[in-house]
Amino acid sequence: MKTTRLAETRPTNRRRPTSEQGDPNAEDAGDTEHEERGPLRRCAVTRVRLPKEEMIRFVISPDGVVIPDLSARLPGRGIWLSARADVLETARTRGAFARAARGRVVIHPDLTHLVEDGLLRRMMDVAGLARRAGQIVCGFAKVREWVVGGRAGLVIQAADGSPDERKRVLSGARDLPVTVVPTASGLGAAFGRDHVVHAAMLHGELARRFRIESERFAGLSGRTSPNSAERSAGRCEQAGT
Numbered sequence: 624m625k626t627t628r629l630a631e632t633r634p635t636n637r638r639r640p641t642s643e644q645g646d647p648n649a650e651d652a653g654d655t656e657h658e659e660r661g662p663l664r665r666c667a668v669t670r671v672r673l674p675k676e677e678m679i680r681f682v683i684s685p686d687g688v689v690i691p692d693l694s695a696r697l698p699g700r701g702i703w704l705s706a707r708a709d710v711l712e713t714a715r716t717r718g719a720f721a722r723a724a725r726g727r728v729v730i731h732p733d734l735t736h737l738v739e740d741g742l743l744r745r746m747m748d749v750a751g752l753a754r755r756a757g758q759i760v761c762g763f764a765k766v767r768e769w770v771v772g773g774r775a776g777l778v779i780q781a782a783d784g785s786p787d788e789r790k791r792v793l794s795g796a797r798d799l800p801v802t803v804v805p806t807a808s809g810l811g812a813a814f815g816r817d818h819v820v821h822a823a824m825l826h827g828e829l830a831r832r833f834r835i836e837s838e839r840f841a842g843l844s845g846r847t848s849p850n851s852a853e854r855s856a857g858r859c860e861q862a863g864t
Contacts, residue, residue, distance in 0.1 A: 664703035667719045668710045676835050678703045679711070679738060679843070681720065688729045689720050691738045693745060706842035711735050735843060742840040746804065749833045750779070750813035750822065758825040761814050763792055766821040770796045776826030777834060781807035784820030792821050800830075802837040805844075 663672040664680075680692040682699040692701065702723040704710050711734065714720055720728045731737050753759035760769060769775040770793060778801045780789050793801065804810050807818035814822075824830045 664701075666705045666710065667702050667723050668713050668717075669705055671705065673705060675703070677706060677838070679706050679839065683720070683724045683728055686729075687724075687727060689731065689734065691734075691741055693738070693741050706839040708735055708843050708845055711738065711843065739840060739844050742836055742843065743804070743809065746833060746836045746840065747809065747813045749829055749836065750810070750824075753824050753829045753833075754814060756829070758827060758829055759822055761810075761816070761819045761822040763788065763821055766823040767792050769823040770799065774825060775799060775823040777802065777824040777830040779804060779810065779822040779824065779833070779837075781805070781810050781818070781820045783807055788820065800834060802834060803841075804837075 662674065664675045664678050665672050666678065675695060680695045680697075681702040681704065682690050682692050682697045683702075684690050689702075690697065695701070700723075702714075702720060704714055704719075715730055715734055720730060750759060760766060766775070766778065770778065775796075778793060778796075778799060780792075780801060780803050782803050783806050793799065807820045810822060811817050811819040813819075824833060
């Protein structure tokens with residue numbers, strides 16, 4: 624009886640689809656899907672992983688519009704960027720949003736300022752919450768009292784206030800976190816006043832949230848918050864005010 628030998632089946636070296644061959648578009652999408660479930664996020668421009676609180680999340684609306692998701696709660700796959708103006712500009716001008724979305728997108732022409740305004744509103748919202756909870760004071764005398772008494776966990780100052788007065792209120796306060804907001808009128812709105820140059824917040828969750836938002840705002844706006852340790856060197860000689 625003649626037997627027929629079955630042909631051996633060998634794996635065929637098939638070419639993988641383009642999306643699996645190290646295509647940067649696929650890499651962006653895959654990283655995003657994975658890192659949405661982890662503690663870190665990878666920046667779509669720099670490819671650096673950072674804690675999500677230090678980054679800005681964007682989503683694409685159903686009609687293809689790039690939407691800042693500052694609370695990181697909107698549905699959909701997120702596109703994460705480091706909170707820096709140059710990174711956002713690179714993403715806007717070099718197609719990072721379109722690559723991550725795998726399609727055409729619509730980008731607001733003034734996206735950076737749109738994000739800045741959103742972050743500033745979030746900062747003032749936190750300040751308003753702290754005011755209603757009795758965790759923040761404003762005015763030179765009250766802030767100075769909290770600084771000297773060690774009650775202040777965070778000092779907030781308006782950039783357009785008197786530089787000398789801003790130094791005096793912090794005299795001798797080494798290692799005290801200090802954040803800066805653009806205008807006294809903006810800070811005053813959180814207190815129902817025309818303008819406020821100095822504010823101090825108690826230690827706690829609200830102070831932590833304010834610092835997070837202020838650091839993201841500083842990165843996007845280029846307004847670097849003063850380092851308290853560096854500034855303290857010049858404060859001690861002004862102590863006693």
